[in-house]
Amino acid sequence: MNTTQTIRDEILKLKKEHDVCILAHAYQSQDIWEVADYVGDSYGLSLQAAKTGQQTVLLCGVRFMAETVKILSPEKKVLLSHPQAGCPMAQQISVAELAALKETYPDYTVAAYINTTSELKTLCDVCVTSSSAVKIIQNIENDHILFIPDCNLGGWIARQVPEKIIRPVAGGCPAHAAMHADQVRQMKSLFPEAKLLVHPECKAEVTELADYVGSTTGIMEYAKNSSAKSFIIGTENSIVEHLQFACPDKRFYPLSKDCICSNMKLTTLMDVWHCLHGTGGEEITLSEQVMKQARRCIDTMLTLG
Numbered sequence: 202m203n204t205t206q207t208i209r210d211e212i213l214k215l216k217k218e219h220d221v222c223i224l225a226h227a228y229q230s231q232d233i234w235e236v237a238d239y240v241g242d243s244y245g246l247s248l249q250a251a252k253t254g255q256q257t258v259l260l261c262g263v264r265f266m267a268e269t270v271k272i273l274s275p276e277k278k279v280l281l282s283h284p285q286a287g288c289p290m291a292q293q294i295s296v297a298e299l300a301a302l303k304e305t306y307p308d309y310t311v312a313a314y315i316n317t318t319s320e321l322k323t324l325c326d327v328c329v330t331s332s333s334a335v336k337i338i339q340n341i342e343n344d345h346i347l348f349i350p351d352c353n354l355g356g357w358i359a360r361q362v363p364e365k366i367i368r369p370v371a372g373g374c375p376a377h378a379a380m381h382a383d384q385v386r387q388m389k390s391l392f393p394e395a396k397l398l399v400h401p402e403c404k405a406e407v408t409e410l411a412d413y414v415g416s417t418t419g420i421m422e423y424a425k426n427s428s429a430k431s432f433i434i435g436t437e438n439s440i441v442e443h444l445q446f447a448c449p450d451k452r453f454y455p456l457s458k459d460c461i462c463s464n465m466k467l468t469t470l471m472d473v474w475h476c477l478h479g480t481g482g483e484e485i486t487l488s489e490q491v492m493k494q495a496r497r498c499i500d501t502m503l504t505l506g
């Protein structure tokens with residue numbers, strides 16, 4: 202009978218034989234982390250995608266991430282681990298709606314969270330990730346910024362960069378936006394010593410109560426380097442498990458037991474196995490025109506970030 206160990210060993214052998222680089226988002230499960238060549242947040246994955254030497258990249262995450270890899274490395278074969286894994290936020294605004302907004306606000310620079318489709322990126326001036334957003338927005342010359350599609354992240358950036366006029370467009374991550382201040386108070390009463398670390402996709406009522414607000418990578422680094430011994434984590438619950446693996450001498454508690462991204466959780470170790478056998482996943486294809494136009498705003502992100 203196959204076990205996690207036998208499947209894992211076969212994946213490690215196959216990826217070497219077929220010269221495949223496995224990139225995994227931090228919200229993937231621990232077993233997928235353990236077969237990946239690189240694990241990180243959206244910004245880290247983008248940087249890694251641009252410099253990896255392998256000709257095939259298998260992205261364990263959601264569709265916009267695989268599209269970003271394809272745009273940065275058009276000559277490579279890019280596979281998405283599970284064809285149905287998409288980010289609902291990436292499609293909360295349509296191309297037509299964004300075109301109309303640009304007409305309404307012609308003097309604004311359009312900044313897009315990287316969690317957007319490649320078609321939307323063709324209309325944007327620059328992308329940001331949660332770890333690079335503040336620096337990039339500060340570095341944009343224009344003082345007027347239209348920010349899509351996460352109004353919570355946009356609002357948080359606006360509070361960090363008060364010298365700019367930032368107009369966030371309504372939208373957000375269903376998992377992060379569902380957490381609220383009452384949960385913070387409840388968890389703080391249970392674990393009064395614990396530090397609260399949250400993602401900027403959370404509502405302002407949550408980020409305002411936090412000891413640290415940052416990307417998944419930032420949250421993990423903060424927890425590892427802190428002298429505190431317990432933490433309440435306000436982001437996707439995989440991070441609670443990964444931190445517990447990384448720091449067995451500390452304790453980590455989810456702010457909400459419901460902060461689970463069902464799309465990120467679609468990919469299993471067997472999906473990775475099938476991709477390497479050629480019996481699963483989806484090869485990402487994009488038109489030349491979309492790749493060329495969308496690349497401008499990703500390149501601007503890499504330059505300004």
Ligand code: SF4
Nearest residue numbers: 288289290374376462
């Ligand atoms: S956690 Fe939220 S923003 Fe991230 S992929 Fe899932 S739905 Fe999208």
